[in-house]
Structures are given as structure tokens and as C-alpha cells.
Amino acid sequence: MLFNSYQFVFVFLPVTLIVFFLLGRVNRLWAAGSLALASIVFYGYWSVKYIPLLLGSVIFNYVCGRAISTRSQTPAGRRLLIVSVTADLLLLGFYKYADFFLTSANDIAGMQLPMLAIVLPIGISFFTFTQIAFLVDAYRGIAREYSFTHYLLFATYFPHLIAGPILHHAEIMPQFESSTPYRFSSRSFALGVTIFAIGLAKKVLVADHFGATASPVFDAAHAGVSIPPLAAWVGVFAYSFQLYFDFSGYTDMAIGISKCFGVDLPINFFSPYKSASIIEFWQRWHMTLSRFLRDYLYFPLGGNRKGKFRRYLNLMLTMLLGGLWHGANFTFILWGGLHGIYLVVNHAWRSLPRRARNLDAVPAIRVASAMFASRIATFLCVSIAWVLFRANDLGAAYNLLRGMLGMSGLTLHTREGATQHLLVRSLPEFAAVFLAAGVLVWAMPNTRQITDRLERALGNPPADRFYLRIVPAAAGVVLALAVLEMRQISSFLYFQF
16 A cells, blocks of 8 residues: 555545544553554555565564563573574565575576566565664663564554664654553644655655656666767656655655654654765665664674774675665665765765865855865765666666766667657756756755744744744645645655665
């Protein structure tokens, strides 16, 4: 079931909210159970046959987590942690990477291994990572014991189940144990609907339109068409905006839906394209994944505690594995590796003395100019890396990168040499859309900034009457426009990961 569908907006969500709050007045555990059941129904809407996989994973990790927590910081607990995490990774690896490894073995070693043709269960990367973090924290003594109902709800909670954000038990399970979510709050509901409206508008009114420009360019590159520079760069920038508005839109919707239930999910985006460096970009983009990779991979590898060489090696390993997490394709591994190189260069630059970087006694105008140039350079580096992230294979990525560098000529040609029409829509139309998206990304406050100010205004209405009028009115307009546009249903990009 998609957040941007009539079934979800007008049937599933209202019914789930009503049942949850009615039961919450009678028994909080029943209400939590109803929300967990609704989450399983939400997941089963995609494929009923994978419900046993989801429930099996939840039960296995709950039992292991309880056993580990009673043996925290002991050799027995460590052994149990290794076994349980290995089981989780083997399950993820089987469904997500088995055919990739078989294909690689056939290509590299000339073998004839048959493909398993495994269908990837949706959301498996997210609910697996969420539970691995729980197991590790159980061993560390951070995760205390919870009831199975609350753990089931934590692991299956439908707003985040399919595409994140990746939840940490400490920020979500205590909320389900408190009384706050089970009492309907008009204030939380108003904020939730506003956030949901912004996210839905990002997806339906912006991301999908950029997708209509990006897809033909990437498809043509995959088909072997020679892409001229203009078409290549337009396609790449279109995808940069499509991915941003698609994924941040999904996260906004997840946060908004959860807010309607009185539950706060962690922020996952904070204007990442405003970043002036790659380090800052990863502090703002998919923040819950960055946090997971830092806490459960980079730090255990040693972080920056064992010298510069080990720090840079740990960065590279973390980003390579982060790339592999996104998908079973060499393009994702190279994408992670490229960002690893970016980060190594960025950290090496920052480690130089201020004098070497010429930062002392710099006039304010030069600082502002340098900041602007840094943001443009960061956006360009990120967009170039998105080519590997989006391309179907290495050949398509190479073809498109050649086009961006002007190595494919100035007209479009197929492999047979026949000239084709320009793959992108009219340049004036694209320029107008690009400008509008640029204003939203670089000049406007982000969703968190808007709703934080709205929340303050709700707490003190006389202080900002104008804001209390304009934001709900604008949210209502964009919600209505987005709902009308939902006739053309499209899934979210991060569903494939």
C-alpha cells in the first residue's frame, strides 16, 4: 500500500487512527496491539506470503534480544550476539544478494550456476537493520526488556517499515509505553497532517515530474544511446531533484502519519543540498542511516581512534558497505566508494592547519563567496555520484558520464547511428521547473523548520497569528492539489532498497 494512494489516505489511515484511539481509551496494550496488527496488514498488502518472514524475524530477534540482555557484556552474550546478527545478515544476504553473487561468480569465473530468481521482500533492509541495532544495544546493556507487543509494534510500525527512517529502540519504544500516544491530541494531529501534506506534495507534485525527465535519459544510456552533454546534465540534475523530493517526501509523510498517532519519529533530512561539504551532506542526508553506519560500523571498526590511515580506511569500508546495503549491484558499491573518497579528501583537507587552508583574516565577502562555491561544488559532486546510484549497470553509468564530459558528440545517436529526438522536455519548461525546485531546496525553510515554528505558534497563538493562518492554508491547498494528482500512482524510489 502506498502513502500516495486513495486506499491509504481515505480508508486505511482513518480506520487505523479511529480504532487506535478508541482502544487507547480502554486499554493501551490493546491499542498498541491494534496498531501492530494494522502494520502487518499494511505490509501484507504488498505480498501476504512475506508476512511469515517478517513475523519470524521479529520473534527471532525478540527472543535473542531478551537472552542477550540477561548476558550483556559477557562472553556468552557476545557469542549469542554474533550468532543472532549473523543469522539476520544471512537472511538479508540470501534475499538481497544471492543472485548478485551467483551472477558475479558466473561472470568472473566462467561458471554456469543457475539463478534463484528471488523476489526481494519489501522493507527487509530497514527492518533488519533496525533489529540488529536492538541486538547490539541489548548486549551493551542499553536496551532494556520490553513486552512483546511493544517490540512487535516497534519492529513493524507501518509509517517507517517500508523505507525508513531507521528507528532506534530508545527513541520509539518508550513512547509506546507512555500514555501520551493513546490520547488524541488535536495539536499533534494538526501538525501531523501539515507534515504529511508537505511530504505528499514533494512526491506527487515535484518528484514524479522530475522523474519524467530523468528516466528517458537513463533508459537511453542503458540502451546504448550516445547522450549529448546537455541531455546528460539535464537528466542527472533531474534525478538529483527527483530522488531528494521523493525520499524526503516519503520521510515527511512517515513523520506526519506518526505525529497523528502522537508518536515522534526522528528527522531524516535537513536540507542536504544546502551542504557546503560532503561531511555536512552526510550529516543532513538520510540521517538515520548515517547514524546507524557511524554507531554500528564505523565506530566498531575503530573510528578515528587509531590514526589517520585507519580513519580513512574505516571511512572507505563504511561507505563501501553502505553502498552495498542499497542494492546488489556494482554500481552501488562504486557509488559508496566514490562517497568514501569524497569523505577522505574532505577530512584530509580539514585536518590541514588553518594557515595552509588560507582561512585566517579572510574578508567576509570572500567567506560568503567561498561558502556559495562550496555548496555548488558539493551539489555537483553528489549529482555526479547519483549517476552510479541510478544507472542500471556500469555500462549505462559509463555511457552517461561520457555524455556529461562531452565525449559522445552533440547529437543523440543509437548504436546503429540513427539520430533521435532530444530526450528531455523543452528546455524552457525544464528551466522553469528546475528554478522552482531550486527555490524550494536552497531558499525556502525545510519541513522541520516550518513545523517547529508552527508548533511554537500553536503554543502561543497571539505571538504569530499570521503564521497560524498561512501555513495551514498553504498545507490545505497543496494537500488538495496532491490528492487530485494521485490519479497517477507511482511507488517510492527507496522501496527497492
